[in-house]
Amino acid sequence: MSTLLEVNGVVRSFGGIHAVDGASFDVEQGSITSLIGPNGAGKSTLFNVVSGFLRPESGRVVLDGRRIDRRPPYAIARGGLVRTFQTPRALGRMTVRENVLIAAPQHPGERLPQTILRPRRVRGRERSARARADELLTLVGLENHADALASTLSGGQRKLLDFARALMTGPRLLLLDEPMAGVSPTLRVQLLQHVLELRERNGVTFLIVEHDLDLVMRVSDVVVVMNEGRVIASGRPAAVSADPRVVDAYLGARP
Amino acid sequence: MFLQLVANGLVTGAVLAIAAVGVSLIYGILGLVNFAYGDVMTFGAFVAVLCNGRLGMGMVVAAVLAMVSTAILSLSLEGVLWRPLRARRAGFMSLFLASIGLALVLRQAIFLVAGPQPRSYDVDPYKVYVLGSVRLSGAQAIAVTVAAAAIVAVALVLGTTSVGRTMRAVADDRALAAVAGIDTGRVIVLTWILCGLIAGLAGVLAALVQSSFDPNFGFSLLLPVFAAVLLGGIGSASGALFGGLLLGLATEVSTWAGFHGGVNPIYKPVVAFAVLIAVLLVRPQGLLGRARTL
């Protein structure tokens, strides 16, 4: 397997505190890699750095051989690395379907000159985008809400919307930030199934921050453990859960 | 000549600074970019001219009365406008637009009651203080010393009193402060009183320095004040102070002949904005402000 994402010695601090203090790990193409660690370990900050919302003070992030650590978030997303947010970011005053449609990649209709000069091409693309959006909404079980405003969705439903939206972009590497939080158990199982299917059929790679250790250990190919801004262990679930440093980190974690 | 400009700059800067502190506190604690602040300052200046001119009181008494009147005005507006808006969970945009409407109302009311003709305070126009190569008019000297004293007083209140500490806590994180049990209602009232007093004082001082002023003068001062607040970093009172002084100095000193003939004095406000934009290009959150968090 080849390395899709390489995080190398990333450092990022806030007001003198090193939130991420030299973190390094790899994500293999086609894998489900989980990022775990006690609160304050720096996982969210690392996600923000990898997806371009924060600049690292030092270190590198390499996606498929190309450095992305100083690129703006939209460019990184276009390169195939798409993330979801811990608190779902629904576009409230737009409909659920529009929320997914907006994620359609390389839509000529988003350029005004194209809309004016090649309206048929734009309409065609919009039709196919709409079909795909409805497909994805059905996948996450939101098809009945397609025409409702996103603000009417519950927290768990918004998470699903985030997921569908991220999938719409056709990502190569999907960063999921606590995708199971606030989602009902039945839906969790479904989500998990989708993740596995996407990996099998579309070759999507996943990097997931998750607190449900049970889930993590069951489904991950690789588990990366962070504590106090550094990666303290990385490897197959069985090996990692037996690692004394990991046990220490969780037991000795700040309350 | 250069030192004279520096001195003028310090005078302008001190007045800008104290006004900017008021604006900054209102933003920090109430989340409101108060577009009506300039007109509250005008209100204070006119109350003072009423006392000083028409009623013949001394400047000190007139200034105190002006400050009291602007504090009362600010509190009334809190009750009549800001609190109902907050009750409707008005966000930044609504508050901003409402303050624009309020500014319009206040200014036109002053025009209506006092008329458009320029006014002046009853101070000795020939009094001059000479310090080396620098000459300061009586008005300038008063303005800079009083503004400096006010700045120190406000800094002491914010820094050392428990009230000040609560205010800073609320400015830092309003939601957290409420959860921590701080009586935000009380803090809001105190903020309006403090900022009302500051506005009145700033209005009188600015009017003093300008020597003649009409009902528009507060609003025209407002943009440089905002520039000072942004320059220092919105939400940071010390930043506002710093920003005010820096802008005052920059605008005056830029006219120095030594800088390739200097900037045309008419363009002084433009210099202020240019400095602001230049700083924001490099540091979008202002000199002492906090960067945008995700």
Place this chain on the structure above:
Amino acid sequence: MSTIASGEFWAFVGVVAGIYTLLGLGIQLEFGFAGLLNFGHVAFMAIGAYTMAIVVVKLGWSMWIGAPLAILTAAAAGVAVGLPTLRLRADYFAIVTIAFSEIVRYVATNEERLTGGTQGTINLAGAGEASSYNGQWERFQGWLQSTLHLGSKDVTMLIVVWVAALAGCTALWAAGRTPWGRVLRGIREDEDAVASLGKNVFAFRLQALAIGSGLAGLAGCFYAWQFSFFSPNDFAPLLTFFAWMIVILGGLGRFFAVPVGAVVFGVLFAGTRFFDFAPFSWFDSAERAYLRLMVIGLAIIGLILFRPQGLLGRREELVLE
């Protein structure tokens, strides 16, 4: 009530409402759709008006070149302002744009050789010569009037302005329904979310700003033609606030609400001129002007307190937060 003025007066009110519609359309696009707090809008109107006047008087070119040039210059100015400032946070952006509009006013006031200075465009050909950029426009208007068999100059102007205004409404309405418009609305909702989906937020905002500024430039041209002479003080921040108020009055987020807001505002504002009853009758005409502006300020506050969705907006889709 004293005599309600003739149809000419109301035609004039209609023309001003049309000009404000063009201004308001820009704000609707920039804020109602893209979430930009541009409070310096009047500056682009000024740039449009002055460019057109300068091109016609100083360069001697036809107004048919001058007007498009004015629109392009205003749009380019929008881009020039946006490039350094769009990355600032919303409240900073608002204040910096006001500062920009004041700078424009300052430059127009002080650069006499370019703009005629405080006395306005009457000075454009140099001191002592009363200049007019309106010659071609008057001829065009006259031709239109006789071709369409219209009764008066004002009615002709009314029609021209409103044809432009409604064309603008339609074009923007259509653009708003495209995927492009969808991205703009997404940016208004949550720019980080939209960025994380691969959209270049900055570029979209810049486009909205350019189009909005161009529309303001067109409004400036019509203003110039309607009033024949103008000076820098015609372009004070107050006009920007009026335009904002019209957009909010109509309802944010809907382009066809802008003309509604403009007309309602125009009629009310002009109509108050004829109020001869108390409390208006207590004041003389100069004072009534202050009173009317006070009423507008109160109306803005009232709108925000009691009907922030405006006349045509819906509460759930409230864009004004």
